[in-house]
Structures are given as structure tokens and as C-alpha cells.
Amino acid sequence: MDEKVQAIVKKFENGKISLIGVMQDISEELGYLPEELLREISVEMEVPLSQLYSLATFYNSFRLEPLGEHHVCVCMGTACHVKGSPRIAETLERELGITAGQTSSDQKFTLETVNCLGACALAPLVTIDGEYYGKSDQNKVKKLIEKYK
């Protein structure tokens, strides 16, 4: 366990942050919650590993794997959904060879779906590395992905 993680665990032991706070801090620090580290902090903090896993899987903001080099998000909120985002998500899954929620084996792409990115006028909306690509369609995302490959 590195020093930064130890400092986070200390804050928990001193009652300064909650269990969820520990996980948020680690997640911010590392970008995800590595399995090995969850095992270590479970022992260190005397908290069952199953409890850490239920928190990690309950909250969408936590991830158990690192993000790929490019983070692709398809909005599945109502406005985007009625304008075809499920077909866009399927196209991306096919193009990238992964399903939503996964990272490609070469660690190049992580594909996720989200519920409303707050820019419904741009529906259907896809983001790549935080960049907005509004009024998308299946052909546009195919070409877009080629640029990132």
C-alpha cells in the first residue's frame, strides 16, 4: 500500500472520513479501485471485503478497472434514446469489440452508457474523452472511432 493510500486509511481510522470517503479518495487518487488494494484495505481497516465490493458495485462512480486510453460515453437518456442512441451504442460495441461497461483488451477504449449528459438539444449525444459529439448517428460514430484508433 503506498503512502497516499495509507494516509487515506489513517483518516478513516481517526474517524475523519467514512468508508465511502475512503473509496472516493482512493478512486480519485488512482482513477479506479484495484482488487488487490481492496483486499489490503479490507484487512487494514477490518472491514469485510464483501462490504467494500457491494459499495464499489452499487455506486456508478466507482470502477474496478482502469479506464482505457479513450473514454467513450453514449447517452441513453430519454431525449437521446428516442433519437437512436441504442443503435449507436450497438454500433460502438461492434466496432470496439466490447460491451458497454468494458475496456478493450488493448486498453485503448472504455465504452460506457450514461443517463443524460445534460445537453439534450444535441441528442443523440456521444462523448469521447469529454469532447461532445452531438446529433450523432451510426455512420458518424464509426468514422469518429477510426480517428481515435
Ligand code: FES
Ligand atoms: S438525454 Fe442525452 S443529453 Fe440529455
